[in-house]
Amino acid sequence: MSVINITPEIVDLFISQGEMDYPHECCGFILGQFKDEESFGVKYLPASNVKEENRERRF
Numbered sequence: 001m002s003v004i005n006i007t008p009e010i011v012d013l014f015i016s017q018g019e020m021d022y023p024h025e026c027c028g029f030i031l032g033q034f035k036d037e038e039s040f041g042v043k044y045l046p047a048s049n050v051k052e053e054n055r056e057r058r059f
Contacts, residue, residue: 006030006041013044024049 010030017026026049030041 002039004030004032004039004041006032006044010041010044013046017046021049 014028017028020026026046028044028046031043031045032039032041034040
């Protein structure tokens, strides 16, 4: 099983975005790098929910 190691700061940003966008769907990108056999998230980029209708279930 693959694991992506992410920093507490990325987790905090991800949670903050979810709280701000609730009850609508939200998403983002975790940018990272591979080192040896592991993946490391180094930056989180939030994305906008551009769906016009049913934003609670679509993004």
